[in-house]
Amino acid sequence: MKRIISTLDAPKAIGPYSQAVEVKGTLYISGQLPINPKTGEMPGEIAEQTEQALKNIGAILKAAGYSYTDVVKSTCLLNDMNNFAAMNEVYAKFYSENPPSRAAYQVVKLPLGAMIEIETIAVK
Numbered sequence: 001m002k003r004i005i006s007t008l009d010a011p012k013a014i015g016p017y018s019q020a021v022e023v024k025g026t027l028y029i030s031g032q033l034p035i036n037p038k039t040g041e042m043p044g045e046i047a048e049q050t051e052q053a054l055k056n057i058g059a060i061l062k063a064a065g066y067s068y069t070d071v072v073k074s075t076c077l078l079n080d081m082n083n084f085a086a087m088n089e090v091y092a093k094f095y096s097e098n099p100p101s102r103a104a105y106q107v108v109k110l111p112l113g114a115m116i117e118i119e120t121i122a123v124k
Contacts, residue, residue: 001023002021002022002023003021003022003023003064004018004020004021005018005019005020005021005022005027005029005060005063005064006018006019006020006063007019007059007060007062007063008037009037009059009062009063010032010037010056010057010059010060010063011032011033011035011036011037011040011056012037013030014033014111014112017030018030019060020060020063020064022064025123025124026121026122026123026124027060027061027064027066027070027120027121027122027123027124028121029057029060029061029119029120029121029122030119031075031077031117031118031119032053032054032056032057032060032117032118032119032120033053033056033110033111033112033114033116033117034048034049034050034051034052034053034056034114034115034116035052035056035112035114036052037056037059042112042113042114045086046078046083046086046087046115046116047086047087047089047090049114049115049116050086050087050090050091050116050118051090053116053117053118054090054091054094054118057071057118057120058094061120061122064122065124066122066124068094068095069098070122070123070124071095071100071120071121071122072100072101072121072122072123073100073101073102073120073121074091074100074101074102074103074118074119074120074121075102075103075104075105075118075119075120076091076102076103076104076105076116076117076118077104077105077107077110077116077117077118077119078104078105078106078107078115078116079106079107079108079109079110079114079115079116080106080115081104081106083115083116084104087104087116100120
């Protein structure tokens with residue numbers, strides 16, 4: 001049985017999808033843009049965008065009863081691979097010990113002009 005996760009502490013989905021879905025102890029978090037859920041705005045720099053996207057993930061993890069330590073896989077979509085080092089620096093602060101597996105890709109364009117989008121899988 002699946003459980004739909006939704007929190008006001010992360011941005012609403014901008015399409016026909018859920019913020020996250022939990023199935024049998026595995027949480028699948030949809031790609032999170034760096035939108036501040038309170039203001040609806042995005043920061044202008046990659047470091048701040050990465051931090052906001054990861055805070056949004058943290059809010060969803062918390063709403064589902066998970067934490068960053070439960071994350072097993074992340075996928076980072078970047079609009080410019082030249083931002084990889086700056087993204088990594090911020091990302092490392094959220095996963096300082098036993099980081100999850102991860103892939104990072106450069107894509108042509110992200111929704112709403114974002115510089116980064118991060119999707120996550122966590123397991124209890």
